[in-house]
Amino acid sequence: MPSPARSLPRSIAEVDSSDLSGLPTQGGRHAHHPMQRHAVHLHQLLHLHPFPSLFQTQLAHGQILKSGLAAEACTATKILSLYANHCRFPEATALLLSLPDQDSSSFSSLISSLSRSPFPSLVLSLLPRMLALSLHLDPLVLPSTLKVCASLGSESTGRKLHAIAITSDLAADTFIQSSLLHFYLKCKAKTDARKVFDRMPHPSVVAYSAILADTAARGDVCGTKNMLEQMQRSGIEPNTITWNGLIAGFSRSGHPHEAASMLQRMHLAGCVLDKIGVSSALPAVGDEEDARAGLQIHGYSIKCGFEEDECVSSALIDMYGKCRITEEMIKVFDEMRHRDIGTCNALVAGLARNGLVGEALMRFKRFQKESVELNVVSWTSIVACCAQNGRDMEALELFREMQEIGVRPNSVTIPCLLPACANIAALVQGKSAHGFTIRAGMSADVYVGSALIDMYGKCGKIKDARKMFDRMPSRNIVSWNAMLGGYAMHGRAKEAMEMFSMMEKRRQQPDSISFTCMLSCFSQAGLTDEGRRFFHKMKTEHGIAARMEHYACMVSLLSRAGKLDEAYQFVKGMPFDPDSCVWGALLSACRVHGNVKLGEIAAENLFQLEPLNAGNYVLLSNIYAAKGMWEGVDRVRKEMKRLGVRKNPGCSWIEIENKIHMLVAGDKSHAEMEKIVQRLEKIGVEMKRLGFLPSSWFALQDVEEQDKEQMLCGHSEKLAVGLGLISTRRGSPLRVTKNLRICGDCHAAMKFISRFEEREILVRDTNRFHLFRDGECSCGDFW
């Protein structure tokens, strides 16, 4: 016998007949003819030995290949089943397909094993051959085969199996019916699923469970309840699986109250919640309000000893993350003895959701160090985490790193990454991600498409955004809103309105976000009456109640058009307390229009709501400075000092030759800083000479001399333009993105630079795009 340590042949062809010398022979008898000898060996090996090892199986396989004994169906079938016993499914499949004579029982038995193996997809390589040979598939194997088709989404094969079931008179079998039902539900062939169900004379509890879980998951509350009633009327009681399916379905479709009610009914029916029920029910706990229910379920899980189940724990982690109970979330994770990748991912996502980027990145790096096999979900989570928390450059870097180590981004990764490109207008990287989606065959994905529209829009490429939109094979409300948002940012009211009419024509219902985009667009474009009309239309024609962001847009719309008092009246008439966005819109308009009185009211409210936001103090201070009210400036500055509020540094990005450069106001660390400053100073001299004196109207006035000089050319957007000027070809356009609103001083300087240097400059600030061309700005100074 070969020792187990002996290395296995690398391939069947490598097995030599001399390898058989070590095998036991029967009573020392040796056959003389080589063919006979092989046959004896094979006989001994396969039929007399009780449990041939994998090595022996491979030897036998090698023998029949060499000696032409392959025609012996019985031997081949035996080898086939031995391979299956040793979980060598790919070899078994290849062997069966290579046999000249194939019989239906070998196919059926191998398909049956494969469907339960880690290689269910191999079933799909056997089925076409079997169907082509018109071989009969064992009816007992049909349900598991359909299950494979369902899980792999192989719709056409499943449909063929349905036809076979009908022609072989098997369509009345309850198992086959339930399997067909499940198959059509999985393939989202709703009508066919319903047909199968309706044709069942007596649906079983399994069939009811499948259809109930699906109806609940589609959010059809009424349909689910009716079906449940019908089931009970026909004398079939739901079991644990039925209840769990209902709970999971309602949780997923965003009906937490229905899920809770099912949980209650389950309890009343005497069914005990198992760990699958726990992990199905937890996702229904969506926010702080439901946290009590979540805590109860956690207590119950501890009592039952469910917390060691990875699914239960990751559902708990997710629940605590959504309820913003982060300490408990981390505790659940840290107290687990065995963590799987799902739990690690849930933790990273939970930290990300709560803005704990540093902790998320630290944990992620620790997982890498501990050789946790991070998958595409883990990487997507950490990329999303950075992109959602302003760490855009790190998101891009992580995206690069994941590909470098061979983790392939999927159609979720891309919509997570693209906002990072959009935030810092990293057009080259965004385009490269676009290229990736085309190569990966994701072009039809509606989430990917919508994220690309958003990215192109925010990178200043509104025409490319529209091209993307027009090419999408299917669109949803997100796609439409991305396009509307793009037009809003570019102040293109005409196009936005055309888009809106197109939505109405194509019966795409606008949602609350669509109206936010429209109102913001009208605000950018200064179309007060249109804005008022849409605000009204939203409620009367679409039944959408105005939310905080709609009020903020209206305040901005009115106040930027100079109707400050009307804006203030509007705020006072709001049905709920205005938030910082609403007061913030009023305060920035007060700065533009120099209204001290209203500015003080808005600022006072903002200081209450967000005492540590430096931007509000700076705005108020600027309003005072513009009027020469130095004691006001001083008061604000002292208040900032008292509270320890520091100015949020201005930060701009510019992309030069595939590389994003970040410039921070007052930070001189960029390698080219000396040249940048020289260039800007030269421009400053020219501006002075030609009478375009930089107004220091918008800068904090009462500052030390050194700061004043820094302010003159230290603003980050100016530094970025300076860098662009010294490092790109003459005449080529510059695109700059800023984390704050562009200041008046810079606005004037950009106009000058665009003419003096003959450059098109596109600056995106928090609000909108400003296209500077030949001394003018697209916003018509309405910034």
Place this chain on the structure above:
DNA sequence: GTAGGGTTAG
């Protein structure tokens, strides 16, 4: 031989 669970997306 058929039905139920956790993690990434505006």
